[in-house]
Structures are given as C-alpha cells and as structure tokens.
Amino acid sequence: MQRNPILIVLRTALVATLVAGWLGSIGGTALAIDASEMFADPAKEARARDLGRNLRCLVCQNQSIFDSNAGLAKDLRAVVRERIDAGDSDTQVLDYVAARYGDYVLLGPPVNANTYILWAAPLVLLAAALGLGAAYMRGRSRTVRPVQLTDAERQAAQRILRGDRT
Amino acid sequence: MIVELGHFCLCLALVAAIVQSTVPIWGLRTDSAAAMRVADSAAQVQFLGIAVAFGALIHAFVVSDFSVALVAMGSHSAKPMLYKVTGVWANHEGSMLLWVLILALFGVLIALFGRMIPVTVRSTVLAVQGMIGVGFLLFVVLTSNPFARLANPPVDGQGMNPLLQDPGVAFHPPLLYVSYVGFSTAFSFAVAALILGRVDPAWARWMRPWVLLAWSGLTAGIALGSWWAYYELGWGGFWFWDPVENASFMPWLLGTALLHSAIVVEKRSALLKWTILLAILTFALSLIGTFLVRSGVLSSVHAFATDPERGLFILLLLTIAILGSLALFAWRAQSLTDGGDFAVLSRESGLLVNNILLATACATVFLGTLYPLFLDALTGDKVTVGPPYFNRTFLPLFGVLMLAAGLGPFLAWKRARVQELVRHAMRCAIGTAAVTLGAAIVGGLTDPVGLLGVVIAGWLAVATVLDIARRSGWPGTAPSTALRRLVGLPRSAWGMYIGHAGLAIAAAGVIAISVWRVEAIQVQKPGTPVEVGGYRFTLLEVAQTRGPNYQTSIATVKVEDDSGLITVLFPERRWYPVERQPTTEAGISTRWHGDFYAVLGDPDGSGGFVTRFYFNPGVPWMWFGALLITVSGLISLADRRLRVGAPAGATAPLVQPAE
Numbered sequence: 001m002q003r004n005p006i007l008i009v010l011r012t013a014l015v016a017t018l019v020a021g022w023l024g025s026i027g028g029t030a031l032a033i034d035a036s037e038m039f040a041d042p043a044k045e046a047r048a049r050d051l052g053r054n055l056r057c058l059v060c061q062n063q064s065i066f067d068s069n070a071g072l073a074k075d076l077r078a079v080v081r082e083r084i085d086a087g088d089s090d091t092q093v094l095d096y097v098a099a100r101y102g103d104y105v106l107l108g109p110p111v112n113a114n115t116y117i118l119w120a121a122p123l124v125l126l127a128a129a130l131g132l133g134a135a136y137m138r139g140r141s142r143t144v145r146p147v148q149l150t151d152a153e154r155q156a157a158q159r160i161l162r163g164d165r166t
Numbered sequence: 167m168i169v170e171l172g173h174f175c176l177c178l179a180l181v182a183a184i185v186q187s188t189v190p191i192w193g194l195r196t197d198s199a200a201a202m203r204v205a206d207s208a209a210q211v212q213f214l215g216i217a218v219a220f221g222a223l224i225h226a227f228v229v230s231d232f233s234v235a236l237v238a239m240g241s242h243s244a245k246p247m248l249y250k251v252t253g254v255w256a257n258h259e260g261s262m263l264l265w266v267l268i269l270a271l272f273g274v275l276i277a278l279f280g281r282m283i284p285v286t287v288r289s290t291v292l293a294v295q296g297m298i299g300v301g302f303l304l305f306v307v308l309t310s311n312p313f314a315r316l317a318n319p320p321v322d323g324q325g326m327n328p329l330l331q332d333p334g335v336a337f338h339p340p341l342l343y344v345s346y347v348g349f350s351t352a353f354s355f356a357v358a359a360l361i362l363g364r365v366d367p368a369w370a371r372w373m374r375p376w377v378l379l380a381w382s383g384l385t386a387g388i389a390l391g392s393w394w395a396y397y398e399l400g401w402g403g404f405w406f407w408d409p410v411e412n413a414s415f416m417p418w419l420l421g422t423a424l425l426h427s428a429i430v431v432e433k434r435s436a437l438l439k440w441t442i443l444l445a446i447l448t449f450a451l452s453l454i455g456t457f458l459v460r461s462g463v464l465s466s467v468h469a470f471a472t473d474p475e476r477g478l479f480i481l482l483l484l485t486i487a488i489l490g491s492l493a494l495f496a497w498r499a500q501s502l503t504d505g506g507d508f509a510v511l512s513r514e515s516g517l518l519v520n521n522i523l524l525a526t527a528c529a530t531v532f533l534g535t536l537y538p539l540f541l542d543a544l545t546g547d548k549v550t551v552g553p554p555y556f557n558r559t560f561l562p563l564f565g566v567l568m569l570a571a572g573l574g575p576f577l578a579w580k581r582a583r584v585q586e587l588v589r590h591a592m593r594c595a596i597g598t599a600a601v602t603l604g605a606a607i608v609g610g611l612t613d614p615v616g617l618l619g620v621v622i623a624g625w626l627a628v629a630t631v632l633d634i635a636r637r638s639g640w641p642g643t644a645p646s647t648a649l650r651r652l653v654g655l656p657r658s659a660w661g662m663y664i665g666h667a668g669l670a671i672a673a674a675g676v677i678a679i680s681v682w683r684v685e686a687i688q689v690q691k692p693g694t695p696v697e698v699g700g701y702r703f704t705l706l707e708v709a710q711t712r713g714p715n716y717q718t719s720i721a722t723v724k725v726e727d728d729s730g731l732i733t734v735l736f737p738e739r740r741w742y743p744v745e746r747q748p749t750t751e752a753g754i755s756t757r758w759h760g761d762f763y764a765v766l767g768d769p770d771g772s773g774g775f776v777t778r779f780y781f782n783p784g785v786p787w788m789w790f791g792a793l794l795i796t797v798s799g800l801i802s803l804a805d806r807r808l809r810v811g812a813p814a815g816a817t818a819p820l821v822q823p824a825e
Contacts, residue, residue, distance in 0.1 A: 038687065056550050062408045064552070067401050103547075108554025109537075114547050118537050122530045122559040129522040137515055140436060140507050 037077060044084055051080050051093055056107050064107060076105075169234055172222025173313040176263075179215030179270065180303040182208050186273070186296030190289035194361075202289035209273035209292050212299060216270045220254075220263055223312055227254050233319035236260060236312050242325040242744050244715040252336035253326050258476070259312035261339055265456075266302045268340070268347045269295065272376070276351065283372050290361055294354035301483045309476050325744035328716065334394035341387030342414055346452035348380020349417060352424065353449035356442045357491055360498040365438045370431035373445070375803055377428060381421045382799030388414055389792035400750035400765045402683075402780050404788070407556045412535040413455035419528035420448040423521045425799075430517050433579060435505030437518065442502075443495060444521075450488045451528075457484050458535075509581040516574035523567040530559050565622045568673065571666055572629030576636070590632070597628035611681060619677035627670035634663055661802030665795050672791025678760070678784025691774045695726075702726045703735075703764065703779040716740045716749075721766040721775065723753060732757075737766040737777075761785045 039045040052066030057073040065073040065080075076097065083093040098106055109115045149157065186208035193201025223236070227250050232238040240257045241250055255261040273295045280288045306312070329335070355373040359365045391411070396404040405411065424444040430437040457480045508514035534551045541549055576582075576590050601624035605611045611620065635641075637655060640648035684699030695704040706722040723735040735753030742749070753764040760783035767776030 054552075054554060056552060062406060062552075067403065104550050107550055107552025108558075109549050109551055114541060114545065114549055115537075118533065118549075118551065118555070119559075121533050122526065122563065125529050126522075126526045126563070129526050133518050133522045137508075137510055137518065140504070140514070141509050 037074070037081065039081065039084075047090065048077070048081050048084055051084075051090060052077055054094065054107050055080070055097060056105050058101065058105060076101075168222045168225055169231065169313050169315070172219040172226075173311070175215040175222070176219040176303070176307060176313075179212045179219065179266075180300065180307060182212035182215060183296050183299035183303055186212060187293050187300055188296075190293040190296075194286060194290060199285055202285050205289040205292035205296070206277040208296065209270070209277045212296070213267075213270040213274040216263070216267045216303075219313075220267045223260060223263060224251060224254050227251060230323065232321070232323055233315050235314045235316050238316055238320050238323050240326050241323040242715065243322055244744065245326065245331070246714050248333070249326060249331045249336065252330075255339050256326055256330050256336075259306070259310040261343075262302070262306050262310050263312050264340060265343050265347065266299060266306060268343045269299055269302065269350060272347050272351050273299070276376075280372070286362060287358055287369075287372070290358035291351075291354045294357045294361075295350065298350055298354070298487070301487070305476075305479050305483065309479050325715075325742065328740065328742040328745050328747050328749045329398060331715075331742075332394060332398055334390055334398070338387055338391045338394065341383045341390060345380040345382075345384030345387060345421070346417065346449075346456065348376050348383060349421060349445075349449045349452050351376035352380065352445040353491070356445035357494060359442060359502075360491075360494050363498060363501050365431070365442065365502050367432045367435055370428045370441070374428055374432065377421065377425055377445075378799045378803045381418070381425055382796050382803070384414065384418050384421060385792060385799065386796040388418060389789065389796070392792075393789060396785070397752045397754055398749065400752055401778075402685075402752070402763055402765075402782055404679075404785075407534075407553045409535050410455075410459050412531050413458045416528050416531050416535075417448055417451045417455060419524050419531065420444060420451055423524035423528070424448050426517045426520045426524075430514050433506075434508065434514055436508065436514055437521075438502050438504050439495075439499045440521070442499065444525075446488075446491045446495060450484075450491075451532075453480075453484045453487060457481060506580070508579070511577065511582045511584060511587065513574070513577040513579045513582070516570065516577045519570050520567065520574060523563055523570065527560055527563040527567065530563065531556065534559070565618070568622050568626045568669065571669070572626045575633050575662060575666070576629070590629075590636075593632055594625060594629040597632065598625045601628065609682065613681055616677060616681035619673070619681070623670050623673040623677060626666060626673070630663055630666045630670065657805040658802045661798045661800075661805070663798075664801060665798030668791045668794025668798060670791070671794065672788050675784035675787030675789075675791060678787065679782050682760075682783040683780060685778065685780045687778045688776075689770050689774045690777045696777070696779060698779045699781050700727060701732065701762070701781060703777075705775065705777055708766070708769075708775060713740065715744065716742045718751075719766065721753070721764070721777070723764045723777075723779075725755070725762050733762055735762060735764040737764040739766050739768075756786050758786065759783055 039048060049066055053064045055065045055076060057063045057065045057068035057070055057076070059070050059072050060068045063073075065076045079097060080093055083096055088096065094106060098110070103110055103112075103114070109118060111119055186205055189208070190202045190205040193199070193204065225231075226234045226237050227241055228247070230237065230241060230243045230250070232241075236257060236259055240260075241253050245253065253260075255264045273292060276283075276288065276292060276295070280291075283291075352373055355369065355376070359369055388411075391414070392404045395406070396402060424441065427437050427441045427444055431441050457477065506514070534555050537551050538549055541547055572594060573587065573591060576587065598621055602617060602620050605620045605624075606617065611617055634652070637659070638648035638652045643651075686696050686698045686703070688696055690696060690705045692705050692707055695702045702725070704724040704726070706724055708719050708721045710717070710719055712718070718738050718740045720736050720738050723737065725732045725735060733755040735755055737753035738751035740749045740751060741747075750765055753766075755762045760781055763780040763782050765778040767778065769775050
C-alpha cells in the first residue's frame with residue numbers, strides 16, 4: 001500500500017529528521033517535552049500527553065512521541081495540540097494522525113482486516129486452551145470416582161480387617 | 167599471549183563439549199557405565215576451558231589491552247574498574263562467551279550435585295547439555311571470536327555506551343543468562359526423559375532446583391532491567407512492552423507455568439507430557455529471545471549487536487534445537503502415561519488452570535511481539551503493536567490468573583470440597599471489599615480500572631494471608647501452637663506464599679503508579695517553587711563537577727510539604743566526552759509509599775532550567791514485590807526434599823499428603 005512518491009519524500013524527510021534528532025540529542029535536548037509547547041489548561045495538557053503516549057515516534061525505536069526528543073516527535077506533538085485546540089475528540093485526533101502517517105503511527109493497532117487475527121487471537125487461544133484442559137480433566141476425573149468393590153472383595157476386606165488371614 | 171591462551175582453551179572446551187555430547191550416548195547404547203561417566207569429567211573440562219578463556223578476556227579488559235579488537239571497541243583506559251569488567255559482556259562476543267560459561271557451569275553443577283541422580287539419567291542430561299554447548303561454542307568460535315587481534319592497535323579505546331555504565335544494567339545480562347541457561351537444564355532433563363522413555367515424580371524432583379534457580383534469576387534480571395530503565399532513561403517509565411523486554415518476559419511466563427506443572431508431576435504424576443513440552447518450549451523461547459536480541463530482527467533500543475550473519479547462525483541453532491526436540495517429543499511422548507487421577511475441583515485442576523492462563527498470556531505476548539514481522543512478510547503492510555494492545559489483552563488474562571492464584575493453594579489435592587471453597591472465597595471477598603473500600607475512601611480512587619486493579623491485588627493478598635492463617639490453625643488454636651505450625655511448614659509452602667504475596671504487592675505498586683502518579687514539567691529559575699500534587703519542589707542551584715570519565719551538572723532540588731522539608735534530590739545530567747553522549751541520572755528519594763523523582767534538563771539560556779518532577783506512588787512496592795518473588799524461588803530451592811536424595815527407582819505415583 002505504501003508505494004507512492006509522497007511517502008518516499010516523507011521517508012527521506014524521516015531519515016533527515018532522524019539525523020537531526022540525533023544531532024539534537026548530542027547538542028543536549030534532554031527532555032522530550034519542553035515547557036514552551038505545553039497547554040496552560042491542565043485538562044487539555046493531560047489529554048495531549050495521553051494521546052502522545054498512544055502515538056509512535058516514527059524515527060525512534062519503540063518510543064512514543066511523548067517520550068521522544070526527536071524533531072519529528074516534537075512536530076507530531078504540535079499536531080496533536082493543534083487538533084485538541086481545534087476541538088477534536090481523542091479518536092478524531094488519532095484518526096487525523098493515522099490518516100496522514102498510516103496505522104504504523106498508532107501504538108495501539110486499530111481493528112481492521114490486517115489485525116483481526118491479532119485482536120481475536122488471545123480469546124481464541126484461551127478458548128482452545130480451556131477446551132484442551134477440560135478434555136484432559138474429563139479424562140482424568142472419569143476414573144477418580146470411589147471404587148466400587150465387588151461382594152467377594154468386600155468380604156475379603158472384612159476378613160482382613162477382622163485379622164482373619166485365611 | 168594470555169589472549170591466545172584464552173582462545174586455545176575455548177577451542178579445547180569445544181572438543182570437550184563434543185566428547186560430552188557423544189560418548190555418554192554411545193555408553194547408553196552399549197550399556198557401558200564407564201562411557202556414561204565420561205560425561206562428568208567432560209563437563210568439568212569444558213567448564214575449565216571456558217573459565218580460562220573468560221578469565222583471559224577479563225584480563226584483557228582490566229589491563230586495557232587495545233590490541234584486542236573487542237577491548238578497543240568497547241573500553242577506555244579512563245573507565246572505572248567496575249565497568250571495565252562488566253564491559254566484557256556489554257558487547258556481542260563477550261556476552262556470548264558469558265552465555266557458554268554459565269552453560270558449562272550448570273553442567274559442572276549437575277555433575278557435582280547430581281550424584282543422587284542415576285548415572286543413565288545424569289549422563290544423558292549432560293550429553294544434551296553438551297549438544298547445546300557444541301552449538302553455542304561453534305557459534306562463538308566461528309562467528310563471534312572475542313579474541314580477535316587488531317593489526318594496528320589504537321592508543322586508546324572507543325569507550326562503552328554510557329547508558330550501560332551503570333550498576334543496574336551491569337548485572338542484568340548475567341542474571342538473564344543464568345536463567346536462560348537454567349531453562350536449558352530443564353530442557354536437557356526433558357529431552358533425556360524422552361530419550362530414556364521414563365518420566366516419574368523423581369524426574370520432576372531432579373529438575374525442580376534448576377527451574378527454580380533459573381526462574382529466580384530471570385525474575386531478578388527482569389526487575390533489574392526495569393529498575394534501570396526507571397532511573398536511567400529519565401521519564402520514570404519501567405516497562406515499555408519493547409520486543410526485547412518481551413523476549414525475556416515470555417520465558418518468565420512459561421517458566422512460571424513449568425514451575426507449577428512440575429509440582430503436579432512430582433506430587434501426582436499427572437501432566438507429564440505437558441510438563442515435558444513446557445520445558446522444551448521455555449528453553450525454545452529463551453533461544454528465540456537470544457535470537458531476537460542478537461539478530462536485530464526487531465529494531466529496539468537493545469539491538470547493539472545487529473548482524474544478519476550471526477542472526478542466521480542462531481536461527482539455524484534454534485531450528486535444530488526446537489524442531490529436533492519437538493520431533494523427539496512427537497515420536498516418544500506416546501510411551502509416557504499419566505499416573506494420578508483427579509476430580510474437576512482439585513489442586514491439580516487449579517494448577518492446570520494456572521498453566522492454561524499463563525500459556526495463553528505467553529502466546530499473546532509472542533503474537534503481539536512478532537505480529538508486525540508476520541504482517542510485513544505476508545502483505546508488506548506495517549503495523550505497530552504497542553503498549554495499548556498488551557494492556558488490553560495481556561492484563562485481563564493476568565488479572566484472572568491472579569484471582570485464581572488466590573484460591574488455588576486452598577484446594578486439596580485429588581478432590582476438593584465445593585462448600586469449603588465457597589466459604590473460603592466468601593471470606594476472601596469480604597477482606598477484598600474492605601481493602602477496596604479503603605483505597606476508594608482514603609486514596610480517593612474512583613477510576614473503575616484502578617478499582618478493578620485494587621480488587622485483584624487485594625484479593626490475592628487477602629487470600630494468601632487467610633490461607634497462611636488456615637495452615638496455622640489460627641484463630642482456634644493457641645498462638646504458640648499456631649506459630650509452631652507456621653515454622654514447621656515446608657519451605658516450598660513458604661516459597662509459594664511469599665511468591666504470591668510478592669506478586670500481589672508488585673501488582674499493587676503498578677496499579678498505584680498508573681493511577682496516582684503526578685508530574686510537572688516546566689522551565690524553572692533557581693529559587694522558585696513548583697507545586698506537584700501537594701508537594702513543593704524548589705530548584706536551589708545547579709553545579710558543574712566532574713566524574714571519573716564524565717562531566718556533570720548536578721542540581722539541588724528541595725522537596726517540602728506543609729509540615730516542612732521532606733527530602734533533597736540531586737538529579738544529574740552527565741556528558742561522556744569519549745563516547746560523545748549525554749545521560750540523565752534521575753534524582754530519586756524513596757519513601758514507603760512512593761518515590762520523589764526529579765530530572766534535570768537543559769538550561770534555557772536566561773538562567774532557568776527545564777525540570778521534570780514526579781511523585782511516583784507504589785514504585786518501592788513494585789521493587790519489593792519483585793524481590794519477594796525472587797527470594798521465594800530461592801526459599802523453595804532450600805526445601806528439604808530437594809536436598810535429600812530422591813528414591814532412584816520411584817516409578818509408582820507417590821501419593822503424598824496435601825501441602
């Protein structure tokens with residue numbers, strides 16, 4: 001799906017940002033978020049951070065844009081803040097970003113044809129494991145019922161209990 | 167010269183490993199006890215060879231012999247001695263050498279402490295260990311020679327990633343390797359059982375100490391890695407569902423399942439085939455973990471050694487080991503028959519439920535970790551499977567597991583009574599309700615997910631305490647009698663209780679930090695206070711000093727509440743000139759209920775600094791819980807029945823009183 005020229009340009013930009021982000025980190029941007037980009041309203045700020053934790057920093061290795069100090073992460077944070085200011089709901093913000101950067105940007109994979117297996121698997125596996133476990137348990141417990149003695153055995157046992165060994 | 171001696175001894179160890187993996191098997195075929203006993207001495211020679219090689223490499227690092235490529239790449243003469251030594255395994259070649267060293271060490275331990283194990287079983291186990299050793303020694307010798315020399319040695323080394331110059335991460339790899347290799351021992355016992363066609367309670371008893379050791383090491387290793395991320399990476403996170411974290415977490419999940427299923431084998435001679443399969447799969451996941459980290463297939467912060475050729479070699483080893491053992495399992499498992507029967511409601515079925523949930527949880531983590539690879543390979547589409555996925559799938563499974571773990575120990579072996587279980591569950595429910603109400607009222611907790619978390623952690627804690635009380639007979643007996651009974655409980659029972667309590671405490675810590683954490687990020691001028699959830703953080707000054715191999719800015723941050731000074735924090739920002747890399751060192755002060763946590767950022771150019779302050783509630787509980795879980799394994803390890811030689815010929819299921 002991702003084979004068009006815009007994406008190639010985007011990818012080149014990503015590499016450039018990666019290098020820039022690396023240089024930036026050498027120069028010493030220690031903290032991901034700096035105060036200049038924050039909302040004054042704490043509720044909006046909390047939303048922005050929660051959303052930031054659900055978006056992947058595309059040039060980093062398994063970091064959210066909230067945690068990353070790369071330039072691209074900073075830009076994405078700005079996008080999120082813009083959308084919150086524009087009055088978008090949380091899902092609208094995520095959809096907006098995903099529409100531009102692809103599902104790859106979402107740390108929580110969306111439910112679609114690509115991910116049905118992923119999302120269904122835990123339940124299917126649990127059901128299968130429970131089924132196998134139940135089958136095993138039935139096999140085990142069938143024989144656990146109290147053993148019924150035959151009359152002859154009962155008499156033999158009583159003889160032994162009386163101490164009569166003949 | 168010492169370096170060449172090391173290289174030579176490594177090759178010698180390879181020869182010993184080849185002997186160890188072949189001669190005992192030949193002895194088994196020809197029924198020659200002498201040939202079987204060769205395994206013991208071969209294991210010792212193999213260990214000595216690798217130990218000398220490892221010692222030679224440590225020596226090269228300690229004296230900073232930069233003619234050795236590895237030392238020149240990963241060390242520096244100005245580095246503190248501790249990190250010169252730990253630098254030995256902070257790179258691919260050295261860490262693989264450490265891997266084979268620990269493998270050989272376990273082999274020797276089996277040879278020395280396994281005297282009560284019959285020679286046929288012991289030598290077969292050692293032969294399988296030897297095969298693993300051959301594979302990995304070949305890998306080291308052929309693709310990852312740690313002793314390669316440089317033709318033109320540099321004047322000084324290139325230094326080591328400063329993030330790794332830290333006591334927490336320095337001992338993280340050895341602990342992980344102890345556990346991976348410990349699981350290799352369980353694997354060897356499983357394969358030996360398949361070769362010999364015999365599994366009995368004694369077999370589970372022989373295997374148990376190695377599994378316990380491995381599991382404790384893995385718990386400690388994971389906790390140490392998580393602790394390191396918490397204070398070193400500077401944003402107070404402790405678990406990221408990073409592929410490499412998952413790679414060590416999956417063997418932990420299956421290893422935990424193995425620990426529990428082996429109890430059923432030992433006590434009741436049931437779940438035999440499943441336990442063997444688990445032992446194989448746990449080690450397989452350890453190998454897969456090594457493969458994922460070493461090959462760089464999944465890009466992640468840990469991939470400091472990415473090399474496709476080595477990845478291919480490990481993939482080959484992995485395929486041979488996993489497919490070979492699974493084929494052996496398919497071929498031989500038919501001959502194993504389960505012994506003890508049990509009712510639907512019994513300790514056995516409780517442990518079976520434990521295994522079902524843990525195996526499903528592990529499969530979920532496995533799928534989530536590798537799904538992006540599968541999807542990319544099949545369709546070319548890219549998808550990210552991050553924390554939100556694992557939080558929604560793994561956590562519910564684990565929650566149910568913890569609820570079950572509360573009731574499991576209460577169930578009697580073979581057949582438990584429904585009425586008693588219901589009565590016990592009612593008591594636990596009342597206790598849990600009290601705990602949850604307390605959290606809601608005192609902690610002001612209204613978030614439903616947070617409350618659910620409190621219910622789960624509270625349930626496991628209450629159930630564990632009530633079960634201990636039941637075992638002591640208190641109330642209902644005199645306190646002195648109750649105490650005597652508690653002291654008399656087997657160590658394995660205490661291991662179980664402490665492990666479960668540790669899990670409850672760690673879970674409570676995780677819930678606390680995710681619900682009650684407060685943070686503040688700002689530009690701050692020295693002298694101005696910042697309010698963080700009822701605490702006042704004041705930046706007093708920022709001073710410049712030097713460490714042994716870095717420059718650093720240390721801030722002094724005062725933390726107060728209304729009743730006065732609480733603590734002073736010293737967050738640092740270090741600069742390592744050799745490696746040209748900065749690191750952050752968080753300033754942390756721990757109280758019983760949480761951590762005060764401060765991070766220093768850059769100056770803003772006009773006398774202010776970017777600062778981040780947190781109050782992280784529950785974090786000390788997390789580490790304490792992890793410590794309890796680690797210790798619980800060691801306590802079980804000290805159980806009397808593991809030390810006393812198990813009856814060698816016990817093939818009949820041993821019916822033992824419930825614990």
